[in-house]
Amino acid sequence: MEPLDVVIAGGGPGGLAAAKILAERGARVLVLEANAEIGSPTRTTGGTFIQDAQALGIPPRLYHILRRGRMHSAHRVVAREYPTPFACILNVRGVFQFLAERAIDAGVALQVSATAREVIMENGAARGVTAQDARGRVMTQRARLTIDGTGYRATLCKRAGIHSGFNRFGVGAEYDMYAPHYDESETVGIVGSAFAPAGYAWTAPYGNHRVRVGVGIIHGDSTANPAEYLDKFLSQAEKFNINLKGAQPLEYHHGLIPSDGMATKFVGNGILAVGDAAGQPSALLGEGIRWAMRGGILAGNVAADALQANDVSEKFLARYEQQWRKTYGKNLRIAAAINRRIAGWNDAQWDEGIELLNQLNAEQFGHALASNFVSSWTLWALAGNPKLLRKSLNLVIETLKSK
Numbered sequence: 001m002e003p004l005d006v007v008i009a010g011g012g013p014g015g016l017a018a019a020k021i022l023a024e025r026g027a028r029v030l031v032l033e034a035n036a037e038i039g040s041p042t043r044t045t046g047g048t049f050i051q052d053a054q055a056l057g058i059p060p061r062l063y064h065i066l067r068r069g070r071m072h073s074a075h076r077v078v079a080r081e082y083p084t085p086f087a088c089i090l091n092v093r094g095v096f097q098f099l100a101e102r103a104i105d106a107g108v109a110l111q112v113s114a115t116a117r118e119v120i121m122e123n124g125a126a127r128g129v130t131a132q133d134a135r136g137r138v139m140t141q142r143a144r145l146t147i148d149g150t151g152y153r154a155t156l157c158k159r160a161g162i163h164s165g166f167n168r169f170g171v172g173a174e175y176d177m178y179a180p181h182y183d184e185s186e187t188v189g190i191v192g193s194a195f196a197p198a199g200y201a202w203t204a205p206y207g208n209h210r211v212r213v214g215v216g217i218i219h220g221d222s223t224a225n226p227a228e229y230l231d232k233f234l235s236q237a238e239k240f241n242i243n244l245k246g247a248q249p250l251e252y253h254h255g256l257i258p259s260d261g262m263a264t265k266f267v268g269n270g271i272l273a274v275g276d277a278a279g280q281p282s283a284l285l286g287e288g289i290r291w292a293m294r295g296g297i298l299a300g301n302v303a304a305d306a307l308q309a310n311d312v313s314e315k316f317l318a319r320y321e322q323q324w325r326k327t328y329g330k331n332l333r334i335a336a337a338i339n340r341r342i343a344g345w346n347d348a349q350w351d352e353g354i355e356l357l358n359q360l361n362a363e364q365f366g367h368a369l370a371s372n373f374v375s376s377w378t379l380w381a382l383a384g385n386p387k388l389l390r391k392s393l394n395l396v397i398e399t400l401k402s403k
């Protein structure tokens with residue numbers, strides 16, 4: 001096949017965001033997607049933040065706004081109303097396909113049912129990939145720059161020796177249900193040993209009587225099977241005032257998200273990684289769509305600069321990694337440290353944690369969920385709350401020790 005400027009493995013939000021920017025800046029780009037359809041099978045709940053969805057150009061028709069949230073531990077509950085809402089649930093397949101359409105409009109070539117297998121390495125630099133289509137035909141696609149957007153597998157990073165993959169994962173099992181009586185303005189989270197040891201259970205409505213009901217458990221910290229806890233959660237949902245009367249699943253989802261925090265390295269000679277493949281999601285809730293898009297945009301711009309400068313060396317591409325760590329590193333490290341800490345909590349610790357959350361006002365609660373820790377709201381929240389301050393200082397010390 002004719003050599004290209006960029007070949008991207010993975011048609012998820014990270015790969016597609018990078019592809020669009022590169023094509024807009026004049027590069028010839030091919031995206032290879034292993035699945036037969038972009039955005040399907042769905043492996044993500046699609047919870048995100050309205051401000052980010054707007055900033056990333058996702059049209060309002062593709063997200064459902066939440067107005068209330070509740071979080072239960074074994075013996076406590078925190079509930080918040082949002083007259084000015086901040087969170088939403090994406091129509092995941094719709095959003096991922098929209099991102100693909102935008103990339104195609106910018107000039108990107110997209111091939112579905114095409115799995116990248118190996119990175120072509122020459123003199124220590126990546127020069128494209130070999131890939132296989134649905135009929136087993138092997139192709140060689142040479143490119144000046146290769147991007148790993150393969151998600152939690154980080155296939156190309158491992159092949160090219162950028163990093164060795166992840167050890168700690170959020171493993172999720174979820175039903176996408178038709179639930180005619182579910183209150184679509186509200187999302188509910190459940191923590192504690194009964195329904196989600198080392199993780200949480202959730203309900204995520206996304207409009208038209210559709211609601212995703214799932215359980216995620218951190219493997220690495222627990223060996224519990226989320227699918228078993230999901231069945232238990234469904235059978236006892238009423239206990240939490242979750243109305244699933246007459247509800248039935250239309251889809252079953254299963255997926256993994258890296259929860260190790262950022263990868264040790266995202267770039268090499270002629271290659272870089274975006275999104276989950278770079279460990280860019282926030283480990284706090286296991287939330288990576290907006291982060292993958294941000295990673296794709298940043299990577300796409302630095303990659304376009306590198307192509308224009310005719311320098312795709314690791315040294316040049318490192319600008320991307322440096323900018324990422326400078327902009328998002330602190331928040332993501334704190335999110336990962338909190339996640340490691342709370343994944344080990346017992347029910348009494350969760351009760352205490354929910355009590356602390358109860359002391360945050362609605363706005364502060366929203367910032368915390370969005371992993372905006374390094375911000376002025378934190379100081380205000382901590383100043384008024386010695387217990388929260390003590391707990392937070394412990395966490396900061398732990399975070400500093402981890403890096």
Ligand SMILES: Cc1cc2nc3c(=O)[nH]c(=O)nc-3n(C[C@H](O)[C@H](O)[C@H](O)COP(=O)(O)OP(=O)(O)OC[C@H]3O[C@@H](n4cnc5c(N)ncnc54)[C@H](O)[C@@H]3O)c2cc1C
Pocket residue numbers: 009010011012013014015032033034035039043044045046047048114115116117149150151152153155170171172173174216254255256257274275276277281286287288289290292
């Ligand atoms: C159960 C669960 C719930 C989640 N809930 C949320 C949530 O509510 N909100 C949120 O923001 N995030 C959530 N996430 C995380 C979110 O889905 C990811 O962080 C995000 O999708 C990462 O985007 P990405 O482009 O890096 O990777 P992905 O979205 O994983 O896309 C990678 C793509 O690459 C393809 N691919 C893989 N290998 C190859 C190959 N060798 N060749 C070609 N293509 C390949 C895959 O088929 C896939 O389409 C959840 C994850 C899970 C597992």
